[in-house]
Amino acid sequence: MKTMDNTKNFDDGSSPQEILEAIKLEEAQRSKGRLKIFLGMAAGVGKTYAMLEEARRLKKEQINVLIGTIESHGRTDIELLMENLPQIPKKILLYKENEFKEMDIDAIINLHPSVVLVDELAHSNIPGSRYEKRWQDVLEILDHGINVYTTLNVQHIDSLSDTITGITGINVREIIPDMIIEKAHSILLIDLTPDELLQRLKEGKIYTACESEIAIQHFFQKNKLTALREIVLRYAADKIDVELSRMISTKDGKNEWRTKEKFLVAISHNRNTHKLIRTTRRLANRLNALWLAVYVKTGTSQNSEEMLQLEKNFKLVQNLGAEVVTIHDPDIAKGIKRVAFQRGITQIFLGRGRKGFCHFFFQGQALINRLSTECRNVDIHVIREDKYRDFDEKKSFSFPMHSKILDYLSISLLVSLIGVSSFVAVSFLGYRIVEFLFLLASAL
Numbered sequence: 001m002k003t004m005d006n007t008k009n010f011d012d013g014s015s016p017q018e019i020l021e022a023i024k025l026e027e028a029q030r031s032k033g034r035l036k037i038f039l040g041m042a043a044g045v046g047k048t049y050a051m052l053e054e055a056r057r058l059k060k061e062q063i064n065v066l067i068g069t070i071e072s073h074g075r076t077d078i079e080l081l082m083e084n085l086p087q088i089p090k091k092i093l094l095y096k097e098n099e100f101k102e103m104d105i106d107a108i109i110n111l112h113p114s115v116v117l118v119d120e121l122a123h124s125n126i127p128g129s130r131y132e133k134r135w136q137d138v139l140e141i142l143d144h145g146i147n148v149y150t151t152l153n154v155q156h157i158d159s160l161s162d163t164i165t166g167i168t169g170i171n172v173r174e175i176i177p178d179m180i181i182e183k184a185h186s187i188l189l190i191d192l193t194p195d196e197l198l199q200r201l202k203e204g205k206i207y208t209a210c211e212s213e214i215a216i217q218h219f220f221q222k223n224k225l226t227a228l229r230e231i232v233l234r235y236a237a238d239k240i241d242v243e244l245s246r247m248i249s250t251k252d253g254k255n256e257w258r259t260k261e262k263f264l265v266a267i268s269h270n271r272n273t274h275k276l277i278r279t280t281r282r283l284a285n286r287l288n289a290l291w292l293a294v295y296v297k298t299g300t301s302q303n304s305e306e307m308l309q310l311e312k313n314f315k316l317v318q319n320l321g322a323e324v325v326t327i328h329d330p331d332i333a334k335g336i337k338r339v340a341f342q343r344g345i346t347q348i349f350l351g352r353g354r355k356g357f358c359h360f361f362f363q364g365q366a367l368i369n370r371l372s373t374e375c376r377n378v379d380i381h382v383i384r385e386d387k388y389r390d391f392d393e394k395k396s397f398s399f400p401m402h403s404k405i406l407d408y409l410s411i412s413l414l415v416s417l418i419g420v421s422s423f424v425a426v427s428f429l430g431y432r433i434v435e436f437l438f439l440l441a442s443a444l
Contacts, residue, residue: 033142034185037121038151039236041228042219044206045192047151048119052081054149055117059085066113068141068148069103071120075205088116093128100126105137108146115147122156122174135176142183154232157181159281159320162274167227168219177319178281189236194225238286263291265349266336267317267324269302269310276351276383277313281320292343293317296335297328333370340378347379 038047055065067087072078090101123134155164265280267273284291329335
């Protein structure tokens with residue numbers, strides 16, 4: 001097990017305004033409850049068991065601990081640990097003429113225990129609940145000064161979801177924003193080897209026999225579990241590195257460890273932007289860097305599907321704890337450059353599209369080259385995109401009205417060059433080859 005504590009520190013490199021704002025934030029946080037997360041690579045590693053053992057230890061110390069919600073799923077070891085811990089009755093909700101039980105937030109707030117146990121942080125509540133997600137319930141409980149112990153699997157962390165989907169081939173629908181992880185005062189990593197976890201699965205200690213068979217055929221495969229374990233261990237190590245750097249810089253009164261990096265990620269209405277955003281966030285977290293997202297509004301009209309995807313991209317950025325900056329400029333490179341200089345950006349992240357040669361050469365490549373040339377003190381990173389097709393790929397290639405004259409001249413030059421070459425070559429290549437060249441030009 002590995003423990004990470006989030007303790008806020010100041011160093012001599014902070015401005016008076018930054019220190020004042022940090023002190024105000026600290027004072028506000030003191031009145032709130034503390035969040036402790038028991039984190040693991042998958043179901044069955046022992047997160048709930050470890051949380052209940054901790055709760056029983058606290059009870060022996062005369063600390064008021066209550067169970068807000070824990071589902072034993074028939075596991076006798078969990079039920080035995082729950083026996084001597086008082087539980088808050090759940091609220092009954094009606095949905096589609098069926099009764100469902102959900103955690104009673106009001107009862108928890110009224111009883112106001114020192115610590116409340118809330119299992120499965122990524123759980124989605126039944127429609128009709130006060131909030132859609134359990135992590136939102138937890139935020140309200142914390143706001144009332146109640147400490148919360150909770151459990152979480154690594155695949156539910158938003159910034160890691162695309163990586164884990166690529167490994168497991170399973171889209172995880174229950175996602176929690178990274179800002180919830182950042183609010184945790186303590187993260188306890190519950191580690192288990194893939195072999196030990198698979199043995200527990202075969203012994204029926206995680207799911208029933210039928211469910212275990214299905215799990216083994218899909219998610220619970222040794223290669224996938226090994227990859228998940230590496231991800232969660234690396235994630236924990238990154239969190240420890242960030243906290244260590246803060247503690248060292250404060251203790252020594254120096255600023256060598258404090259990062260000066262500021263990241264900018266250029267986003268659009270492209271679905272592939274999700275990967276670009278998450279990649280930027282992960283790198284920013286590893287370097288303890290500030291980051292923001294920029295959307296350049298060029299004036300080009302967008303359909304309802306594109307607008308919906310853009311809103312999703314904005315929401316993802318906000319859920320991952322960054323600011324979205326929208327700027328109006330017909331020139332995308334100029335807009336990005338302006339924000340980069342205003343905000344002191346040190347690294348810019350761009351997506352590499354999967355469109356044709358013509359689009360990349362005359363637009364994508366031009367954007368990268370211009371930013372590389374005009375932002376000489378800024379590093380430019382180009383991140384490959386996933387298999388998703390962008391909305392624009394469904395359309396034929398066309399130039400927007402705001403494109404530069406250089407773009408039109410480039411295409412005109414290309415067509416003219418092919419025309420002259422074909423006129424010269426027709427006498428010895430034949431009209432069929434010339435016709436093929438024109439078709440090739442049209443395809444570009």
